[in-house]
Amino acid sequence: MIRPIIAVLVLLLAFGALRVPIEHAVSREHREAYFRGAQLGLGLREQLGQVGFLAALSGFRSVVADMLWIKAHTAWERTEWGRMAALFETITSLQPRVIMFWDMAAWHMAWNASVAALNDQRLGREALRVRAQRQYFELGRDLLERGIRNNPDRWTLHDRLAMLLRDKFEDHCAAAGQYARAAAFADAPAYEKRFAAYELSRCPGQERAAYEKLAALFDLGKKEQLPTLLSRLAEMEKVLGIPEADRRVPQRPSESNP
């Protein structure tokens, strides 16, 4: 019986020596194709506990992430914002490729938790409440930025970050940049390009560039000539002092005769 055992050991070791470089190469290919990107470190072990970490290691990290998502939903119903933030950290570490997790987590932090913080009288003075509100904005931005780093091949989180920068930070220049990045993806919706131009038109010092983009969109035809585009274009034409003859949007009588 010794000979077959030796034969099996030799077979397994030889097969191991043959497959290790292949497996290493296939693993690299998996990572390049955005598979197996979750970083299951010791920090996660502390957050998940023994059983959850074991389950995540054994190929059930998506199920563990879903269970935590349901927990986060319950925390939301109870308005436990701090607990939600901690759960979102774990969930997005487990499933960094699920756009919905980054998107919803950022939305909860920047829109829901921030409003709750501003209205939370237990925080005391208004200055403190505004500070807490801004901290939740920052949390939302951080989630979206990390989401983008984990999903560089997708446009959705650029759009969400642009929305956050526009509506919460009122940073129209940065929002225009994010919308433009989203628009650069082949599968991005057509409105991303429009939104990028709208935000650029609100960015001080970028009037000329915004005018050119808006005019280019206008020239694409009726489909692009939407009310917001017309009003932004008219505004840029006015700001830049475009001669009446060259204007795409005719000036209203009230504007020409102040």
Add this chain to the structure above:
Amino acid sequence: MNAAPDPAAPPSHPAHRGFSPSRIAAIARNTLTELIRLKVFYFLLLFALLIIGNSAFMLRFSFQEEFQVLKDVSLGAMSIFTSLLAIVATAMLLPKDVEDRTLYTILAKPVPRFEYLAGKLGGVLVLLFIATLLMSVLFVAVLFIREKWVIAEILREAGGTPNEQALEMIANVKKSAFSGALVPGIAIIYLKACLLSALTLFVSTFASSSIFTIIVVVAVYFVGHLQATAREYWLAAGANVSWITKGFLAMVSLIFPDLQMFNLVDDIVAGNDIALGLFLRTSGLGLLYVGVYLLAAHFIFSAKEL
């Protein structure tokens, strides 16, 4: 002129072949029948309850959340059920045949031991294929029903004539529900179960009982999911890592299978598409594992005194 047959000559039989796929198929068929008689498909009821219950529970969430959780839970359940079925069904094969004396009856005939093992494994692989197929059909059916339900709700809210926003929502629902990329994901779940089955067969050739086999394979299952970490650390280890650590990591990498390789479905559900070449390379590795474990089982089993 034809010569008359010699009545004294022995009756002519087809020559016995050293390797016969039809003998393997016969053993596989019998194995499959035996396993089906053990009512192994009852677990499908549990699977159905799990996904229908999950679908009902997730009604209060948004449709994106609902479909995400439904797909994750269904595919996770599919993975655990096929893995368990592969381990438990295969671990029982050899001890049961020894206990029933069927093994001696078969091997007393001119059936090579390799064909016996290949037939047994073949039976389990067919069983796993049927189980995976049935679970997939159930999963797709629940996903399809929920998709239609959500779309009908959107249309009802839009008053029957969908506007641009409703049409975009319907497109999003369709995108969140079933996608063709799930098919290679399910195929990889099946391959992982095949690998575990071949590994279990190998362990059962030298194990003293089914329980021992199951425990060993479950341990290998957990170590196998960490093999990639050990391998990467081993390959990247510099001079400051002791030779004992390096040796240990090398042994783990060389002996244990990399089961993380077959956990692609999490990312497929997240919207990743798997390229055909990558799918074929991953599948090829899985099939190679099955072949090597079958060969290893043959080495031990052929030298075993029965």
